Amino acid sequence: MNAIEVRGLTKRFGQFTAVDHIDFDVKQGEIFGFLGANGAGKSTTIRMLCGLLSSTEGTARVGGFDINTDPHSVKQSIGYMSQKFSLYEDLTVEENIDFFGRVYGITESALKERKAWVLDIANLHGREKSITGTLSGGWKQRLALGCAVLHRPRIVFLDEPTSGVDPVMRRKFWELINELSADGVTVLVTTHFLEEAEYCNDIILINAGKIIASGSPKELKRDHIKHPILEVHCSDVVRAMERIEEEPWAVETSIFGTTIHVNVENEQQGRDAITSLLHRNGITVNGIERITPSLEDVFIYLLEHGGGKG
Amino acid sequence: MNMLRLQALVRKEFQQFIKDKRLLPIIFVLPILQLTFLGFAASLDVKNIVFVLADMDKSSESREFIRSFTNSGYFTMGYTTEDYNTVRTYLDNSQATMAVIIPPQFGAKVLRRESVDVQVIFDGSEGNSTAIASGYAMQIINRYSQEVLTEIVGDVRRLGGVTTETRAWYNPTLVSRVFMVPGVLVLILLITTTNLTAMAIVKEKEIGTLEQLLVTPLRPIELIVGKLIPFTIIGLIIVTVALLVMVFGFGIPVRGSLLLLYAFNGAFLMTSLGLGLFVSTISKTQQQAMMVGMFFVMMPMMYISGFVFPVENMPVALQWVSHAIPMKYYLVAIRSIILKGAGLSELWFEGVMLVVMGIAVLAASVLRFREKID
Numbered sequence: 083m084n085a086i087e088v089r090g091l092t093k094r095f096g097q098f099t100a101v102d103h104i105d106f107d108v109k110q111g112e113i114f115g116f117l118g119a120n121g122a123g124k125s126t127t128i129r130m131l132c133g134l135l136s137s138t139e140g141t142a143r144v145g146g147f148d149i150n151t152d153p154h155s156v157k158q159s160i161g162y163m164s165q166k167f168s169l170y171e172d173l174t175v176e177e178n179i180d181f182f183g184r185v186y187g188i189t190e191s192a193l194k195e196r197k198a199w200v201l202d203i204a205n206l207h208g209r210e211k212s213i214t215g216t217l218s219g220g221w222k223q224r225l226a227l228g229c230a231v232l233h234r235p236r237i238v239f240l241d242e243p244t245s246g247v248d249p250v251m252r253r254k255f256w257e258l259i260n261e262l263s264a265d266g267v268t269v270l271v272t273t274h275f276l277e278e279a280e281y282c283n284d285i286i287l288i289n290a291g292k293i294i295a296s297g298s299p300k301e302l303k304r305d306h307i308k309h310p311i312l313e314v315h316c317s318d319v320v321r322a323m324e325r326i327e328e329e330p331w332a333v334e335t336s337i338f339g340t341t342i343h344v345n346v347e348n349e350q351q352g353r354d355a356i357t358s359l360l361h362r363n364g365i366t367v368n369g370i371e372r373i374t375p376s377l378e379d380v381f382i383y384l385l386e387h388g389g390g391k392g
Numbered sequence: 393m394n395m396l397r398l399q400a401l402v403r404k405e406f407q408q409f410i411k412d413k414r415l416l417p418i419i420f421v422l423p424i425l426q427l428t429f430l431g432f433a434a435s436l437d438v439k440n441i442v443f444v445l446a447d448m449d450k451s452s453e454s455r456e457f458i459r460s461f462t463n464s465g466y467f468t469m470g471y472t473t474e475d476y477n478t479v480r481t482y483l484d485n486s487q488a489t490m491a492v493i494i495p496p497q498f499g500a501k502v503l504r505r506e507s508v509d510v511q512v513i514f515d516g517s518e519g520n521s522t523a524i525a526s527g528y529a530m531q532i533i534n535r536y537s538q539e540v541l542t543e544i545v546g547d548v549r550r551l552g553g554v555t556t557e558t559r560a561w562y563n564p565t566l567v568s569r570v571f572m573v574p575g576v577l578v579l580i581l582l583i584t585t586t587n588l589t590a591m592a593i594v595k596e597k598e599i600g601t602l603e604q605l606l607v608t609p610l611r612p613i614e615l616i617v618g619k620l621i622p623f624t625i626i627g628l629i630i631v632t633v634a635l636l637v638m639v640f641g642f643g644i645p646v647r648g649s650l651l652l653l654y655a656f657n658g659a660f661l662m663t664s665l666g667l668g669l670f671v672s673t674i675s676k677t678q679q680q681a682m683m684v685g686m687f688f689v690m691m692p693m694m695y696i697s698g699f700v701f702p703v704e705n706m707p708v709a710l711q712w713v714s715h716a717i718p719m720k721y722y723l724v725a726i727r728s729i730i731l732k733g734a735g736l737s738e739l740w741f742e743g744v745m746l747v748v749m750g751i752a753v754l755a756a757s758v759l760r761f762r763e764k765i766d
């Protein structure tokens with residue numbers, strides 16, 4: 083049985099369709115990545131799956147329970163970390179942990195052990211009495227994650243858990259998520275950081291409320307990037323990109339830091355065309371190499387071409 | 393309802409209270425200030441004072457005298473009785489707020505130009521009405537005696553006339569403050585508790601913590617009761633502070649049972665907190681909750697309960713509405729307990745009304761509470 087099964091799930095706010103007939107399955111114990119630009123409908127979907135928002139159309143089963151007809155059973159089996167920090171900022175770290183532990187019916191002795199675990203993973207030992215609002219972003223997020231999984235749910239929804247977290251902390255965060263998954267917990271996570279998507283077993287990409295791609299990172303790269311990608315190192319990156327973009331042989335062009343990625347029909351013809359084009363424009367070419375596509379390349383390609391925009 | 397979850401909620405509320413720096417002034421400073429300011433508030437206008445008449449003369453003169461009351465527009469003759477003693481029953485049951493007792497031989501004495509004593513007795517526990525009504529009564533009687541005597545002899549100054557002896561039972565000194573202060577106490581309790589609870593749930597909605605609460609197994613009834621308990625305790629502290637100011641600051645003793653007084657405080661808190669929570673569950677923002685609480689809870693409670701305008705002065709339609717205003721019953725009960733020393737046998741109806749309304753309002757909040765955020 084799948085941990086989550088979504089069928090034709092739709093959410094409309096008045097005339098506006100935020101989530102548009104989406105279908106997907108999440109397997110037991112996997113890390114499932116949910117990607118999309120701002121306003122794509124990620125949080126709305128998660129909220130429907132947690133029973134926080136009613137669905138306009140369609141259904142979903144979470145942990146075997148229907149979100150429309152049995153939201154209480156759904157709530158018993160999930161943990162949820164919302165995008166916006168939503169622990170009590172005016173309570174201490176310990177008071178927050180105790181409160182959520184008790185609300186979930188954890189016995190006092192078990193709570194002691196779980197509290198130690200949360201303080202462990204959040205690295206907050208010795209700061210139990212600190213007011214939660216005074217913690218910095220990364221610590222807050224880890225405390226929130228701890229509180230969301232305090233009661234050992236089988237399914238966990240994490241809505242952009244790593245936003246506002248520095249790269250080192252982010253790595254630790256993903257170690258935690260991996261540990262959960264190793265324990266058999268199903269994790270559905272949304273993120274803005276495309277490199278984080280590489281840590282997921284399966285991914286869906288949504289745009290304007292519709293799924294435009296799904297599969298494992300490997301499958302996505304194999305299925306969607308048919309063209310070779312050339313990474314161009316050159317002097318005037320912005321102007322170079324503007325020039326290349328105008329050419330018919332450039333399928334897709336985007337800036338990656340100080341380089342340009344160009345999808346071309348044919349590797350050798352592409353190299354020659356780029357070199358002569360930039361040369362004519364007085365831009366120095368320092369090198370062109372073919373690269374293996376990253377998920378970022380895939381998503382940019384999909385958002386520009388493959389994905390129907392609404 | 394799960395007791396452990398409820399306990400967790402109540403404990404959390406208190407942990408938040410302790411850290412909230414605004415709460416202490418609300419509990420201790422505000423009641424004292426409000427009571428001091430409003431306790432000295434001015435008297436208010438009165439109309440349609442119902443009186444009971446004991447006419448032991450039944451002459452055309454006595455009828456004429458009474459007509460001068462009923463024609464004034466301020467007084468309505470509600471009851472007549474033959475007996476001095478039954479007058480008391482009408483006042484005790486609050487059926488009438490004033491009694492006019494005309495002695496035998498009234499007409500004869502008036503005609504003989506002798507002075508006559510007419511007794512006018514007031515229910516002093518309705519202090520602000522009483523003070524004004526007695527003023528009107530005096531004026532009317534003075535005018536009457538002038539008219540009668542002018543008619544008979546043409547010159548008033550040389551002669552006696554009808555003199556009145558007004559007595560206020562239950563509030564012998566007739567200080568309006570004595571009457572106002574228990575009312576203000578009620579008002580303070582209303583304002584602070586409605587304000588606090590109207591914010592209670594919508595605040596969590598706004599800062600986002602409600603979203604986290606709603607994914608837990610907490611049920612609406614647990615959430616409502618979990619908010620109700622801490623705020624009831626705060627309300628009882630506020631009322632205690634206000635009572636202490638009343639007794640030791642204003643020197644107004646509680647004549648009745650303290651236990652009964654607190655029972656009524658509790659019953660009223662159930663409805664006022666319930667209304668606040670109801671407002672909180674239907675509002676989207678704190679701003680909205682404040683406005684709704686103001687216009688739909690506090691204003692009707694203040695203006696239609698008899699706190700500002702005596703109920704008997706209101707248009708009939710509003711008098712009907714007043715039956716649905718919990719504060720009306722609470723006000724009557726508190727004033728009667730504090731000023732008259734009334735017991736449960738006189739106030740059971742008010743008690744029942746408050747409890748019934750409290751339960752209804754709380755049930756409505758629980759039912760109306762949305763477990764979704766859309």
Ligand SMILES: Nc1ncnc2c1ncn2[C@@H]1O[C@H](COP(=O)(O)OP(=O)(O)OP(=O)(O)O)[C@@H](O)[C@H]1O
Nearest residue numbers: 095100118119120121122123124125126127165766
């Ligand atoms: N309660 C609401 N009423 C009206 N529109 C809403 C509501 N909630 C969300 N929306 C709209 O639905 C769309 C999807 O929002 P959602 O929060 O699901 O996006 P998201 O993918 O989580 O974006 P982000 O990455 O910014 O968190 C947005 O355009 C948003 O403005």
Ligand SMILES: [Mg+2]
Nearest residue numbers: 124125126165
């Ligand atoms: Mg979001």
